[in-house]
Amino acid sequence: xxxxxxxxxxxxxxxxxxxxxxxxxxxxxxxxxxxxxxxxxxxxxxxxxxxxxxxxxxxxxxxxxxxxxxxxxxxxxxxxxxxxxxxxxxxxxxxxxxxxxxxxxxxxxxxxxxxxx
Amino acid sequence: xxxxxxxxxxxxxxxxxxxxxxxxxxxxxxxxxxxxxxxxxxxxxxxxxxxxxxxxxxxxxxxxxxxxxxxxxxxxxxxxxxxxxxxxxxxxxxxxxxxxxxxxxxxxxxxxxxxxxxxxxxxxxxxxxxxxxxxxxxxxxxxxxxxxxxxxxxxxxxxxxxxxxxxxxxxxxxxxxxxxxxxxxxxxxxxxxxxxxxxxxxxxxxxxxxxxxxxxxxxxxxxxxxxxxxxxxxxxxxxxxxxxxxxxxxxxxxxxxxxxxxxxxxxxxxxxxxxxxxxxxxxxxxxxxxxxxxxxxxxxxxxxxxxxxxxxxxxxxxxxxxxxxxxxxxxxxxxxxxxxxxxxxxxxxxxxxxxxxxxxxxxxxxxxxxxxxxxxxxxxxxxxxxxxxxxxxxxxxxxxxxxxxxx
Numbered sequence: 001x002x003x004x005x006x007x008x009x010x011x012x013x014x015x016x017x018x019x020x021x022x023x024x025x026x027x028x029x030x031x032x033x034x035x036x037x038x039x040x041x042x043x044x045x046x047x048x049x050x051x052x053x054x055x056x057x058x059x060x061x062x063x064x065x066x067x068x069x070x071x072x073x074x075x076x077x078x079x080x081x082x083x084x085x086x087x088x089x090x091x092x093x094x095x096x097x098x099x100x101x102x103x104x105x106x107x108x109x110x111x112x113x114x115x116x117x
Numbered sequence: 118x119x120x121x122x123x124x125x126x127x128x129x130x131x132x133x134x135x136x137x138x139x140x141x142x143x144x145x146x147x148x149x150x151x152x153x154x155x156x157x158x159x160x161x162x163x164x165x166x167x168x169x170x171x172x173x174x175x176x177x178x179x180x181x182x183x184x185x186x187x188x189x190x191x192x193x194x195x196x197x198x199x200x201x202x203x204x205x206x207x208x209x210x211x212x213x214x215x216x217x218x219x220x221x222x223x224x225x226x227x228x229x230x231x232x233x234x235x236x237x238x239x240x241x242x243x244x245x246x247x248x249x250x251x252x253x254x255x256x257x258x259x260x261x262x263x264x265x266x267x268x269x270x271x272x273x274x275x276x277x278x279x280x281x282x283x284x285x286x287x288x289x290x291x292x293x294x295x296x297x298x299x300x301x302x303x304x305x306x307x308x309x310x311x312x313x314x315x316x317x318x319x320x321x322x323x324x325x326x327x328x329x330x331x332x333x334x335x336x337x338x339x340x341x342x343x344x345x346x347x348x349x350x351x352x353x354x355x356x357x358x359x360x361x362x363x364x365x366x367x368x369x370x371x372x373x374x375x376x377x378x379x380x381x382x383x384x385x386x387x388x389x390x391x392x393x394x395x396x397x398x399x400x401x402x403x404x405x406x407x408x409x410x411x412x413x414x415x416x417x418x419x420x421x422x423x424x425x426x427x428x429x430x431x432x433x434x435x436x437x438x439x440x441x442x443x444x445x446x447x448x449x450x451x452x453x454x455x456x457x458x459x460x461x462x463x464x465x466x467x468x469x470x471x472x473x474x475x476x477x478x479x480x481x482x483x484x485x486x487x488x489x490x491x492x493x494x495x496x497x498x499x500x501x502x503x504x505x506x507x508x509x510x511x512x513x514x515x516x517x518x519x520x521x522x523x524x
Contacts, residue, residue, distance in 0.1 A: 014229040051280060073302070077253070080305040109444065114439065
């Protein structure tokens with residue numbers, strides 16, 4: 001019985017509790033659908049065209065910058081956890097690693113990738 | 118083991134012995150205890166939300182010079198219960214053309230993503246669901262699940278508002294996850310452990326004193342992660358009507374509501390664990406149950422400040438919101454990590470010198486950030502109102518702060 005067993009049990013319960021609550025309320029509530037009630041909401045007028053439209057490329061750029069930093073922090077967490085055993089040289093090395101990524105951030109910044117247009 | 122020193126461990130041991138005494142194998146009884154414990158904790162967290170809703174509505178009412186709920190029960194304390202009963206008997210309206218699987222998975226997942234964090238929170242010295250040695254990473258990973266829930270419900274709703282809000286909110290959550298995770302490195306570094314309970318044990322002096330900048334960044338980003346005002350662009354009612362949850366009704370909408378309140382308090386609990394010393398306090402080691410009180414008191418104060426911000430500040434514009442994350446909080450968090458790493462290594466022994474220099478470095482960093490903000494603001498105003506410079510008025514005239522006397 002490791003701690004991970006508990007995590008597994010807890011995740012199952014965390015999913016089951018809201019699902020059960022929604023199911024119970026579905027049993028309790030009235031079920032009287034009609035076409036007007038089921039129509040898609042859009043400021044009182046009928047929706048035009050497909051919902052799943054094209055969207056801005058800007059989201060992808062932020063997604064890419066995020067990916068770089070998320071991977072960076074994944075590398076940094078083991079370093080931070082072992083921080084007390086590190087020598088000054090190893091700390092400086094990690095700082096160099098961070099600074100290279102800061103240069104990347106500055107490049108994205110100068111290129112205007114961080115502007116919301 | 119005495120009942121009064123640690124009732125929780127006493128109870129667990131007693132139940133374990135009882136089950137083994139009945140002839141249940143040790144492994145099965147441990148499993149049963151885990152199941153019971155997990156169920157009580159999850160159920161307790163869900164019911165705790167009722168209290169939170171009352172607390173927040175009451176506080177928000179006071180801030181806005183009104184009473185808040187005051188009809189049902191003393192001080193309106195039964196109001197959330199009445200609301201819950203009502204919402205349980207509402208009809209579930211499923212609009213035409215929804216993608217049923219993501220549409221129904223969204224509300225369940227959004228609650229589950231928040232609830233799952235409670236599994237690793239150290240409530241007292243002994244009362245920890247699962248004392249993982251990587252619980253910080255677990256919290257970050259589970260936090261990502263909430264973003265998936267937003268996308269699922271926005272995508273599945275067959276509504277343009279919902280879809281737009283989902284895109285927006287993912288952009289926001291992703292952007293604020295970067296400074297959040299970087300700021301998380303600081304307590305991990307100071308305690309040298311990824312376990313939340315070890316981080317609490319390491320805080321004889323709360324980390325908010327050793328790393329105020331990281332604490333500030335963590336606090337702001339966590340509010341943005343919850344999506345509360347002033348970062349509530351995901352539910353901007355004036356532009357997106359209600360955001361990604363617009364097509365939900367009845368308890369499915371209620372689940373988003375629950376998730377929002379629970380998330381806000383969970384993040385306050387996390388702040389208390391990481392920066393305010395969690396269950397640490399007078400007599401918390403001798404009587405672990407007292408630690409629970411300290412823990413919830415600290416989290417309550419953080420939650421109160423969050424509510425205070427929520428009722429005080431107007432919403433940011435989307436470009437401002439992105440700029441705050443990428444151009445202010447991310448560089449600030451990185452600078453805080455670098456400074457802490459250098460100073461804590463150069464002065465390895467605990468003491469007044471280490472605390473003092475860490476605090477001084479952090480204050481210096483905060484001062485530099487403040488100065489950069491002020492200079493940037495001046496530059497921006499000059500760019501937007503070039504006449505203010507040409508006609509000889511001081512820049513401050515535009516901001517309306519000080520008037521230069523006319524000759």
